[in-house]
Amino acid sequence: MTLRNDRLLKALLGEQVDVTPVWMMRQAGRYLPEYRNTRKQAGDFLSLCKSPQLACEVTMQPLRRYPFDAAILFSDILTIPDAMGQGLYFSEGEGPKFRNVIRTAADVEQLPEVNIADELSYVTDAVSVIRKELNGSVPLIGFSGSPWTLATYMIEGGGSKDFRIAKQFMYDNPEAMHLLLDKLASAVTDYLNAQILAGAQAVQIFDTWGGILSSRAYQNFSLVYMNKIITNLKKENEGRQVPVILFTKNGGQWLESIADSGCQAVGLDWTTEIGDARSRIGDRVALQGNMDPSILYASPAVIREEVATILQSFGQGNGHVFNLGHGITPEVNPDNVAHFVEAVHELSQPYHN
Ligand code: CP3
Numbered sequence: 552m553t554l555r556n557d558r559l560l561k562a563l564l565g566e567q568v569d570v571t572p573v574w575m576m577r578q579a580g581r582y583l584p585e586y587r588n589t590r591k592q593a594g595d596f597l598s599l600c601k602s603p604q605l606a607c608e609v610t611m612q613p614l615r616r617y618p619f620d621a622a623i624l625f626s627d628i629l630t631i632p633d634a635m636g637q638g639l640y641f642s643e644g645e646g647p648k649f650r651n652v653i654r655t656a657a658d659v660e661q662l663p664e665v666n667i668a669d670e671l672s673y674v675t676d677a678v679s680v681i682r683k684e685l686n687g688s689v690p691l692i693g694f695s696g697s698p699w700t701l702a703t704y705m706i707e708g709g710g711s712k713d714f715r716i717a718k719q720f721m722y723d724n725p726e727a728m729h730l731l732l733d734k735l736a737s738a739v740t741d742y743l744n745a746q747i748l749a750g751a752q753a754v755q756i757f758d759t760w761g762g763i764l765s766s767r768a769y770q771n772f773s774l775v776y777m778n779k780i781i782t783n784l785k786k787e788n789e790g791r792q793v794p795v796i797l798f799t800k801n802g803g804q805w806l807e808s809i810a811d812s813g814c815q816a817v818g819l820d821w822t823t824e825i826g827d828a829r830s831r832i833g834d835r836v837a838l839q840g841n842m843d844p845s846i847l848y849a850s851p852a853v854i855r856e857e858v859a860t861i862l863q864s865f866g867q868g869n870g871h872v873f874n875l876g877h878g879i880t881p882e883v884n885p886d887n888v889a890h891f892v893e894a895v896h897e898l899s900q901p902y903h904n
Pocket residue numbers: 575576577578579580581590596623624625626627628629646647694696710757759878
């Protein structure tokens with residue numbers, strides 16, 4: 552099937568585009584009243600993820616409102632630990648929690664291998680349903696968490712402010728930690744390949760918590776496992792390259808080694824100046840980002856000004872995918888998203904002559 556808007560796929564590969572493509576992390580989410588309605592209909596967040604029809608519905612919702620250049624699969628990174636038997640649940644206002652946690656080397660050894668086709672078919676089914684619904688309008692992005700980020704949730708038993716338990720486990724039991732990360736890397740590889748085969752046209756690895764590590768620990772406990780995953784991903788499907796975006800939040804100081812991971816694009820949070828990032832890594836890989844999500848609380852004029860500044864900082868040429876530096880927050884006024892997307896498309900034109 553031909554893709555009517557393939558700006559995202561081209562920009563991820565550094566190819567010529569007419570305007571800078573734009574999408575938003577968490578573009579399907581609680582800032583949209585229609586999302587909150589569908590979640591209510593599903594009962595809770597996890598039931599929403601596990602219903603391919605409803606996951607498709609919420610994936611499409613932002614695209615009906617705004618001319619985004621990509622859809623992102625609606626799911627969660629914690630589906631893998633859930634499939635490993637950890638018993639994921641979401642308690643209102645508290646974020647994700649696990650009934651079973653990993654606290655010893657024996658826990659890691661007993662962790663089962665995930666059979667994606669059995670345990671996570673609801674995700675690949677959602678990918679197929681969404682592709683059908685998109686009908687060639689824009690590409691679909693699949694995703695997974697990084698092994699390190701998944702491991703933090705599995706060990707802590709949920710989110711954390713200081714990652715005390717996960718870090719203690721890493722320092723006290725490095726071998727068990729490596730075994731856990733290895734098991735996760737293999738599950739993530741199978742998971743992303745299954746999403747690609749089902750129709751994901753690009754994939755993003757979310758290393759949300761890589762940035763809490765020391766440089767050495769980041770290399771040894773996060774980046775090496777992402778390298779390994781990227782090496783083993785299916786490179787092409789449906790006659791097109793499947794680009795990989797690697798997003799390490801707070802990874803700005805390691806951009807050079809992230810760019811060497813084999814990914815096609817590096818996701819930037821808002822703490823790095825995108826023009827500096829580009830001069831450091833050149834056009835070796837594309838850059839995705841990186842407006843502070845909080846700018847969306849400001850007025851349309853301020854949003855437009857910030858978009859203009861980021862476009863100017865990146866400068867002339869291709870290889871930029873516009874995004875926020877992290878997910879959109881629930882309190883944002885949906886009208887401001889329309890101003891954001893419009894500003895990117897309008898103001899980026901002169902940079903692509
Ligand atoms: O970007 C998209 O639109 C796709 C959907 C998506 C969700 N989670 C939906 C979601 C994606 C890509 C994720 C990834 C994810 N999940 C990450 C990595 C990205 C990041 O934000 O750093 C992480 C760390 C998780 C784990 C997770 N899931 C947390 C910490 C929470 C609670 C967050 C909060 O703000 O309450 C979730 C729940 C979640 N995942 C929601 C959504 C829309 C909110 C759930 C709800 O509707 O109540």
